[in-house]
Amino acid sequence: MITLMRKYLWPAFLVLSTVTFLFSGACGVLAEELEPIKLSAPRLEKGKLLMEALSERQSSRSFSSEPLPIEVLSDLLWAAFGVNRPDSGRRTAPSARNWQEIDIYVAMEKGLYLYDAGQNVLQPVLAQDIRAACGLQAFTQIAPVDLIFVADLSKMSGDKTITDFYSATDTGFISQNVYLFCASEGLSTVVLGWVDRIRLAEIMGLKENQKIVLTQPVGYAE
Ligand SMILES: Cc1cc2nc3c(=O)[nH]c(=O)nc-3n(C[C@H](O)[C@H](O)[C@H](O)COP(=O)(O)O)c2cc1C
Secondary structure, eight states, X not given: OHHHHHHHHHHHHHHHXXXXXXXXXXXXXXXXXXXXXXXXXXXXXXXXXXXXXXXXXOOOXXXXXXXXXXXXXXXXXXXXXXXXXXXXXXXXXXXXXXXXXXXXXXXXXXXXXXXXXXXXXXXEEEXXXXXXXXOSSGGGGTSSEEEEEEEEGGXXXXXXXXXXXXXXXXXXHHHHHHHHHHHHHTOEEXXXXXXXXXXXXXXXXXXXXXXXXXXEEEEOOO
């Protein structure tokens, strides 16, 4: 019986896993399978008082898989690094020399998107669920949204010390905006440095000039 299983089941398993791998690879490159997601305008009248939000700001590692409604996702991204002065294109977080070099990628069950703050749209990147690779803690694959902060070094100048320093500080401002929005909205979040950046960059198909700084899952508490 065991010999029979070895003879027939093992090759079948190999074929099945190869097909699954090829299929998931194919999904990975077919971003056109995804539609852009139009985000809603920020609801400026909503939210707790700033002092209340500050008093409730905290890291939380408890996430349910409940999706974020589109209005909440839209408000979250606008709070994070949206355009708050359309005349000049400036944003809700400061950036060194107004480089605006931090891109926010949004990993969700249906795929990976890039936040286009100017158009207020999520542009499709990958038709693949990459949440498990967004950190080395299991909850990244449970949270409905994992934000990935990526520095575009081509928008900066100076040596590595300069670009590392400013991309890290600029990400910190965005991350704190996310923290405060989550405190205001009753959402869980925690910023993550414990990330396999090389693997995640490979999966995302990032270019040489793109550097992952931190990630940040967001969702409702379990
Ligand atoms: C740059 C940075 C990286 C962090 N990386 C992780 C991480 O990988 N995993 C994690 O669980 N928490 C991470 N944290 C969250 C800290 O552990 C947390 O902020 C700290 O314990 C203080 O808790 P509080 O945010 O609730 O005040 C990180 C925080 C910062 C600022």
